[in-house]
Amino acid sequence: MTGTTTANRNLDLETALCDARSSYVAARPKSQACFEAAKAVMPGGNTRSVLHFGPYPFTVAKGAGARIWDVDGHTYADFLGEYTAGLYGHSNPIIEDAVTHALQNGLTLGGPNAVDAKFAQLMCDRFLAIERLRFCNSGTEANILSLSAARAFTGRTDILVMDRSYHGGVLTFSGDSPLNLPFPIHRATYNNATEVVEKIHELGDTLAAVLVEPMVGAGGAIPGTHEFLQALRDATQATGAMLIFDEVMTSRLTAGGLQGHHQIKPDLATFGKYLGGGLTFGAFGGRADIMDRFDPERADAWGHAGTFNNNILTMTAGHTGLEQVFTPQVADTFFNRGNAFRSTLKAEIDALDLPVQITGLGSMMALHFAQDTPSAPPDSARTPSGLHELIHLDMMERGQFYARRGMMNMSLPMTNDDLDRFRMALTDTLEARAPLVRDTFDQSTA
Ligand SMILES: Cc1ncc(COP(=O)(O)O)c(C=O)c1O
Known part of the structure; x- marks a missing residue:
């Protein structure tokens, strides 16, 4: 050139x-x-x-x-690395072999498969806050589902996010996107513990959830300080709002993501990107008492659909990547x-x-x-x-x-x-x- x-x-x-x-x-x-x-x-x-x-x-x-x-x-x-989803590069041979093998056993299986629960188990073992987990198809979907679950669980309406944060195509908080979901949204300044704690207390029992990345990704790789993240944890605990860590990008930082790094346990956490081993992926999980509301055998079960939630290619690529390639030591x-x-x-x-x-x-x-x-x-x-x-x-x-x-x-x-x-x-x-x-x-x- x-x-x-x-x-x-x-x-x-x-x-x-x-x-x-x-x-x-x-x-x-x-x-x-x-x-x-x-x-x-x-x-x-x-x-x-x-x-x-x-x-x-x-x-x-x-x-x-x-x-x-x-x-x-x-x-x-x-060095774009598919905006962090490309952790494994473009042709990891171990993931390629596993996907090729899965392809030989058929697609669109329409039932629980041999890999989904094993993959969920690995993620529960890896991430501090994850007692139960559900898969979906993208990080956006994971955030929508956890916000909706937080609202349903608390019986409250409002959401607090950080100004200029990005949590998906319909959860974009730089400027005012006309495509955003119609949740009542409030904003605070990232890394400003005083402001954010004041807002959480001001919103009191209307606030269902605080959604935050423990390091801002799209907004410029800006780490949240431990004090800021701990202040969010303490204030949400005091008011009964759910703390949701969006670890769609940051879960690749250290073996247990940034929740493990900071030893701060959010109520819910969301995932995406590299965890699908290069294929389309999303997941959300957290406290058992919240996530168990998705149990279909419960009389009051919340429904959660998604034709491709446990599609065999993603499950295989994601599970193989996490188990055999991106081991805790490698991470x-x-x-x-x-x-x-x-x-x-x-x-x-x-x-x-x-x-x-x-x-x-x-x-x-x-x-x-x-x-x-x-x-x-x-x-x-x-x-x-x-x-x-x-x-x-x-x-x-x-x-x-x-x-x-x-x-x-x-x-x-x-x-x-x-x-x-x-x-x-x-x-x-x-x-x-x-x-x-x-x-x-x-x-x-x-
Ligand atoms: C922090 C964060 N949350 C959510 C998303 C949305 O994920 P997806 O593109 O898989 O919908 C992204 C995507 O870049 C992201 O960076």
């Missing part, structure tokens, strides 16, 4: 962006044709909003290990490896003395254009626009792929060389664009 090495690289952001977009487009004609064709049948050529970025996303032809290829023949180190080692990688990356970027921050925990991290490390999801309207796009385009030119908004995730098959190459590419890119980063940032905050 050719880099943008023109002499006027750092003249101004608009010129730099025009150059970088032109190079991207010139190198990806087949992806452009796919994008144009897709637009005829899917709005914006897109069926999952987060996959869109300008000028147009490259079309993925295949993946293997920790790499993906586009239809134009470029190879990328995959803890990977967490430490991620922390070490992020520390080195951060130290090198700090040395550039730019308004750039790296946040995260373990194998999940994010790049921010900010003077200080954010403690809550930043207001995207106040982030200097164009810088994320420029660095993202530059990194793709170097064969490195991560999320346009700055999220970067490691996957298990990544080698130390992969990590070194990514780190060097990012520091080199930021160094090469340093004057532009500084000027754009200064202008936007002046």
Whole structure:
């Protein structure tokens, strides 16, 4: 791939962006044709909003290990990692074998199968809060079901979430999405224990649940402090509201997710992404007295449907991954490896003395254009626009792929060389664009 090495690289952001977009487009004609064709049948050529970025996303032809290829023949180190669902990489042989074997025994079986309860048992063993568990098909569904269960269990109506948090396509709390579920929602600032405790007490016996990620994922890999999470636990216990940890992303951090790491037991927790071993997945669980309301033999049982809840492919891939690949020991080692990688990356970027921050925990991290490390999801309207796009385009030119908004995730098959190459590419890119980063940032905050 050719880099943008023109002499006027750092003249101004608009010129730099025009150059970088032109190079991207010139190198990806087949992806452009796919994008144009897709637009005829899917709005914006897109069926999952987060996959869109300008000028147009490259079309993925295949993946293997920790790499993906586009239809134009470029190879990328995959630090997007399917927004954390790609923990196992694209072709883990143990999971592939298990799924191939399951395929030979038939699909759409329409009954309990040999794997679902074993998988549920593994998850109950792994995650502190999970005494009972149910499977569903996505993280969004897991959050909807646990919020609804919390409302039914408490007989209360209202929900408290953190401002600019993301819990699924109909549970999006950056701005006001007209597609959100019509629950009475209140918002508080992430990591502000005083504010959140006040809100919980103010809402008193109208508050059914607090839904929170123990580390903000989509909003920029911002860890919740222990004090903040403990304050949520204590205040909800005092008022009788349910505390729900959304661990759709963060359960991959340490063997028992962040509930284990902090030794804080929410009433309910939700899961998704990598736990399906690469296939579509969701799960929610927690206290037995709440979850047992789903027992179909009870006269007052809550119904919970979902044709594919225990589909044999997901059950097999997820169970095999958790039992044989992402063992507790591997999970803890990977967490430490991620922390070490992020520390080195951060130290090198700090040395550039730019308004750039790296946040995260373990194998999940994010790049921010900010003077200080954010403690809550930043207001995207106040982030200097164009810088994320420029660095993202530059990194793709170097064969490195991560999320346009700055999220970067490691996957298990990544080698130390992969990590070194990514780190060097990012520091080199930021160094090469340093004057532009500084000027754009200064202008936007002046
Ligand atoms: C924290 C969190 N919760 C829920 C979801 C929704 O999961 P899904 O995309 O599987 O519906 C996501 C997806 O990115 C997420 O990051």
